[in-house]
Amino acid sequence: MSVSGMKKQLHKASQLLNERLMGDEGTKLDEDFLKMEKGVSVIHALLAELLSRTTEFLQPNPAYRAKLSMLTTMSRIRGQARATGYPQTEGMLGDRMLLYGQKLGAASEFGGALTAVGGALQQVSQARDALDVSVKRSFIDPLQNLHNTELKEIKYQLKKVNGRRLDFDYKRRRSGKVPAEEVRQAWEKFITSKELAERSMFILLQNDVDQISRLATLVTALLDFHRSAHRILLGLHGNLQARLTAASNKRERRFRSKKIRVRGDHSSNIGFYDQPSSGSCSGDQFTVLRSRPGSPNSSYADSQLALDQPCCRALYSFLPNHEGELGFSEGDIIILTGRVNGNWFEGSLGSRSGLLPVSYVDVLVPLPLP
Numbered sequence: 594m595s596v597s598g599m600k601k602q603l604h605k606a607s608q609l610l611n612e613r614l615m616g617d618e619g620t621k622l623d624e625d626f627l628k629m630e631k632g633v634s635v636i637h638a639l640l641a642e643l644l645s646r647t648t649e650f651l652q653p654n655p656a657y658r659a660k661l662s663m664l665t666t667m668s669r670i671r672g673q674a675r676a677t678g679y680p681q682t683e684g685m686l687g688d689r690m691l692l693y694g695q696k697l698g699a700a701s702e703f704g705g706a707l708t709a710v711g712g713a714l715q716q717v718s719q720a721r722d723a724l725d726v727s728v729k730r731s732f733i734d735p736l737q738n739l740h741n742t743e744l745k746e747i748k749y750q751l752k753k754v755n756g757r758r759l760d761f762d763y764k765r766r767r768s769g770k771v772p773a774e775e776v777r778q779a780w781e782k783f784i785t786s787k788e789l790a791e792r793s794m795f796i797l798l799q800n801d802v803d804q805i806s807r808l809a810t811l812v813t814a815l816l817d818f819h820r821s822a823h824r825i826l827l828g829l830h831g832n833l834q835a836r837l838t839a840a841s842n843k844r845e846r847r848f849r850s851k852k853i854r855v856r857g858d859h860s861s862n863i864g865f866y867d868q869p870s871s872g873s874c875s876g877d878q879f880t881v882l883r884s885r886p887g888s889p890n891s892s893y894a895d896s897q898l899a900l901d902q903p904c905c906r907a908l909y910s911f912l913p914n915h916e917g918e919l920g921f922s923e924g925d926i927i928i929l930t931g932r933v934n935g936n937w938f939e940g941s942l943g944s945r946s947g948l949l950p951v952s953y954v955d956v957l958v959p960l961p962l963p
Contacts, residue, residue, distance in 0.1 A: 684715055717821075
């Protein structure tokens with residue numbers, strides 16, 4: 594800095610001290626200028642908040658956000674393209690579901706459903722990645738550019754206006770010792786800087802079209818994401834409903850004990866097996882037909898009957914309360930002839946027939962699908 598420049602800075606500091614400590618009044622700026630200056634200050638604070646809050650909205654995890662920023666910086670230093678993106682929560686959940694869906698295998702209905710949900714969540718994650726890119730390009734970058742160019746320039750101009758005002762007020766206060774020409778030049782410089790700053794602030798504050806259009810692009814990007822997510826999840830919902838219907842209509846598989854082979858040589862080791870409720874012995878094999886725990890043992894003939902036609906076993910005794918209902922005792926094997934609704938079967942027991950409650954029986958062989 595030159596000697597004249599240092600002297601000018603000292604004069605400005607002297608004038609500022611006089612105004613702050615001694616109560617001297619400087620040149621007052623007009624109300625319109627002060628109002629615009631206040632509006633610019635609000636926009637400056639607004640942009641700082643919007644830039645940080647929008648980034649937090651798109652990438653809420655601060656640890657992942659910091660790691661991503663560090664990786665991006667390192668990639669730029671090395672001249673590499675950024676290969677990693679922000680790990681979306683939908684994608685992480687979808688990865689886990691896909692992993693365990695594959696472990697359960699294609700034969701598992703639940704495993705297939707997990708795979709379907711995991712794939713859909715990964716699609717939602719990809720849609721959110723597209724949202725990040727769209728919002729950054731159409732909303733964050735323009736605001737960042739506005740913050741770094743126009744607002745920065747206006748801030749510099751306002752600082753210059755304040756400096757030239759202090760210079761003018763100092764020379765005016767020392768008008769007897771400072772030539773009148775210098776005072777006039779200081780005034781002209783002050784007015785020129787004021788008009789330039791005033792014009793820049795006016796253009797910024799009147800440019801509502803650009804500011805609203807940026808908000809509109811943000812809303813459009815959000816709307817596109819939610820539409821995509823809605824379409825993906827709606828398709829997934831239909832897929833799961835179809836799987837649920839298929840699983841409900843699938844023929845029920847019942848547990849059957851394996852046949853246990855017993856060695857004929859009693860001196861050798863004999864395998865352990867559960868005592869059958871009733872069974873038949875042929876050669877060296879036992880065929881075991883289990884009863885439901887807590888139910889009385891059914892006869893072998895009844896068990897054979899349960900294998901070749903729709904039937905059920907009574908879990909509890911039932912005394913009819915209305916005409917047309919079928920009474921039975923716990924453990925009875927009842928032939929199923931139809932289903933009235935979700936609460937009642939039609940069936941027969943010996944020579945009697947009627948309605949029986951679904952919750953009172955355990956279906957051994959289900960009715961054929963309609």
